Amino acid sequence: MRASTVPQLPFDWPRALKDAGMVAGVVVLLAIALLGFRIQDTSGGPPLAYRFDDVVAVALIAFLGRLGIAALRAQRAVPVLVGALVFAIALTAALVLGADEQQLFFRSTGLNGTIALAAWILSARAAWLVWHAASETSAELREARMDRLSAQVQRWSGWVGPLLLGLAVALPFLPWIDRRLLDIATLVATYIMLGWGLNIVVGLAGLLDLGYVAFYAVGAYSYALLALHFDLGFWLCLPFAGIMAAFAGILLGFPVLRLRGDYLAIVTLGFGEIVRIILLNWYKFTNGPDGLSGIPRPTFFGLPMVRDAPEGGHSFHSFFGLEYAPIDRVIFLYYLAIALALVTNLFTLRIRKLPIGRAWEALREDETACRSLGVHPRNTKLTAFAIGAMFGGFGGSFFATRQGFISPESFTFLESAIILAIVVLGGMGSQIGVVLAAILLIGLPEVFRDLNQYRMLAFGVAMVVIMTWRPRGLLAHREPTVRLGHGPPEERHEGPHA
Amino acid sequence: MTPLLSVEHLTMRFGGLVAVDDVSFDAPASKITAVIGPNGAGKTTVFNCLTGFYKPTSGCMRLRHPRHGEFLLERMEGHAIPAKAGVARTFQNIRLFTGMSVLENLLIAQHNALMRASGYTIGALLGVGGYAAAERRAIDRARYWLDRVQLTDRADANAGNLPYGAQRRIEIVRAMCTEPVMLCLDEPAAGLNARESAELNELLRFIRDEHRVTLLLIEHDMSVVMEISDHVVVLDYGRKISEGTPAAVRNDDKVIRAYLGVEEAEEEAQP
Incomplete structure (x- = not known):
């Protein structure tokens, strides 16, 4: 697939078969543990069910698929097209017509569907190759094309942003939106906000932070504890939670100032775990693994979203003279999440154009050069940590008020990893990219919950695919923060030549 | 003397x-x-x-x-x-901020002055203080030095994409911007x-x-x-x-x- 070779090379059958066989072997090794056994909880029967037919099926699919890809690389598109198309049509037809599950490859419709999709993609690729017989694109060309696309998206962001925002605002009133989808949208908005917050630390300042969830936790517990002990409302606690999280950011920032890259990542990872373990063990203060419950819900300018208005006051629906509807609160929380995310976004967009934002980016590029220009590396890093953490804290208090219950279990390393994945996948420093990645990583798995145990597998596969296909992230394109207004805007692709 | x-x-x-x-x-x-x-x-x-x-x-x-x-x-x-x-310096192996534009490189060199003008970010975020004017002055200074090394038309290009000789000159004028x-x-x-x-x-x-x-x-x-x-x-x-x-x-x-x-x-x- 690299470099456009002479169209008809002799197809190396033994090599292709050997390669496909090895892939199938690896798949068998992996699949025996993942697919081969299934624990049954039926009483009386054997504890394990064996599903070696699934293993064989998956190995066969891997073998054929690999062979197909090898043939595609050797420009043998027509047989692959025919084979993949027949396979895809047959499988899809079987799925659509509702064939007996036992006769298909796997017992899960979701998996069979995934395989059918893969076959469709393979046949589409083959068809593409047949269509453009000789004009194979190289990896560089593809990369350049994606770069142009992301540059285009950046240029469109003038109207894409408002469009997305309009869609987000209109979302609760779309006809096919139910409570579940709205909950997912709220979750996605929370992760978009967290992604934008972490983007300040990782994308702009280039400090790889694997413990971002610690600030999320600090924000959540700050709000919960303040609300429960001092009876303060959400809106009063929100800034406090942000300040506490920012303080935690500075606390983390100081010892790791001299560390770079991997070392920094390890220390921040440790910090995330330390915070979680403190929350778990400091029983008197945080209620340990039992968590904190009864966290007050946010009010709409002092109007609580409840059925029965408090003594001598109004609740949201009685004040506006509406029927009480439980969905109102969900919609309100959704708008709150959107508003918080929007604040994060506007803040980031603004600060990127200020000297501190430029200094963060310069620090990411070259710390030594920064020092030689009089940029204070310590203060600059600390502000990045503190501001990133502050938004994590806002996100945390929103999480606490939405759930009404928090426990250390919500703040595991996996959360940090997902937020980081959103930032990296979206393209470091790209605001729209974060939105796209959050929808991909949070929204889709929630929608496809039916895939249950394969959800994380699909997540991993998606990450690997994107990292090999586009290592700098989906929409990695940087626009200068300030322009002199000379020269053509598109100057990325000329290599450095002396 | x-x-x-x-x-x-x-x-x-x-x-x-x-x-x-x-x-x-x-x-x-x-x-x-x-x-x-x-x-x-x-x-x-x-x-x-x-x-x-x-x-x-x-x-x-x-x-x-x-x-x-x-x-x-x-x-x-x-x-x-x-x-x-x-005291400003340049490096034996050029150290530009290669992912940023030439103009941004020259503005980072004026970081401390701009930070003061932006009220340590807070003022500029709130829109008080004369940050916009200060930034304009900083850009003028950058333009002056770019004119001096005949690179004004490349001001918005990525610094890393410039030829070697131009990168050397940019590094010197960047130091001069401090x-x-x-x-x-x-x-x-x-x-x-x-x-x-x-x-x-x-x-x-x-x-x-x-x-x-x-x-x-x-x-x-x-x-x-x-x-x-x-x-x-x-x-x-x-x-x-x-x-x-x-x-x-x-x-x-x-x-x-x-x-x-x-x-x-x-x-x-x-x-």
Whole structure:
């Protein structure tokens, strides 16, 4: 697939078969543990069910698929097209017509569907190759094309942003939106906000932070504890939670100032775990693994979203003279999440154009050069940590008020990893990219919950695919923060030549 | 006339290795002082001490800033040396912010002034204080220097995409945007062709004559050194072996010996 070779090379059958066989072997090794056994909880029967037919099926699919890809690389598109198309049509037809599950490859419709999709993609690729017989694109060309696309998206962001925002605002009133989808949208908005917050630390300042969830936790517990002990409302606690999280950011920032890259990542990872373990063990203060419950819900300018208005006051629906509807609160929380995310976004967009934002980016590029220009590396890093953490804290208090219950279990390393994945996948420093990645990583798995145990597998596969296909992230394109207004805007692709 | 910079008994040891051994020299104000010597003579180490990247083992570096008074560079933190004492530097292997535009590179050099103008970010976020005007002034300064090196039309290009010679010039004008009183250049002519070298000489003279900046440069290219420097310091094995005008240094026996080596018989004849 690299470099456009002479169209008809002799197809190396033994090599292709050997390669496909090895892939199938690896798949068998992996699949025996993942697919081969299934624990049954039926009483009386054997504890394990064996599903070696699934293993064989998956190995066969891997073998054929690999062979197909090898043939595609050797420009043998027509047989692959025919084979993949027949396979895809047959499988899809079987799925659509509702064939007996036992006769298909796997017992899960979701998996069979995934395989059918893969076959469709393979046949589409083959068809593409047949269509453009000789004009194979190289990896560089593809990369350049994606770069142009992301540059285009950046240029469109003038109207894409408002469009997305309009869609987000209109979302609760779309006809096919139910409570579940709205909950997912709220979750996605929370992760978009967290992604934008972490983007300040990782994308702009280039400090790889694997413990971002610690600030999320600090924000959540700050709000919960303040609300429960001092009876303060959400809106009063929100800034406090942000300040506490920012303080935690500075606390983390100081010892790791001299560390770079991997070392920094390890220390921040440790910090995330330390915070979680403190929350778990400091029983008197945080209620340990039992968590904190009864966290007050946010009010709409002092109007609580409840059925029965408090003594001598109004609740949201009685004040506006509406029927009480439980969905109102969900919609309100959704708008709150959107508003918080929007604040994060506007803040980031603004600060990127200020000297501190430029200094963060310069620090990411070259710390030594920064020092030689009089940029204070310590203060600059600390502000990045503190501001990133502050938004994590806002996100945390929103999480606490939405759930009404928090426990250390919500703040595991996996959360940090997902937020980081959103930032990296979206393209470091790209605001729209974060939105796209959050929808991909949070929204889709929630929608496809039916895939249950394969959800994380699909997540991993998606990450690997994107990292090999586009290592700098989906929409990695940087626009200068300030322009002199000379020269053509598109100057990325000329290599450095002396 | 008092020199701008006096280096007194500077010594830098790395474990058992003495990279710089009791070196003293002066850099006269608004003149070009060249530090030359064979490879490994300790030139870059002297630079790193001056610009705060190393803490010297012993010795004293006194900088007399015409407006801010006297600074002892060995006692200052690395980032404070350019910010307060007004000593800027460039690097042997160019260190631009390659992912950022040329103009942004030049604005980061004015970071401290812009930070003050933006009310340490808070003022500018709230829209109070004259940040917009300050940024305009900073851009004007950047434009002035870009005009000077004929790179104005590339201001919005990625710094990393510029040709090598242009990157060298950008690094020098970026250092000049910090408004230094002393500019330390580490091999500015390395990798430049004859025409670019000549342009570089032109630029360095302009910086000295029009902006009254004191220049200190490490250079291997003798055509640059002999043509533009007013004062030359020669180092060899960490020691200063000669100092004086270019002409005097060129004819110094010790310098010739350090560069060309000596026959064994001659060496034995030496005391």
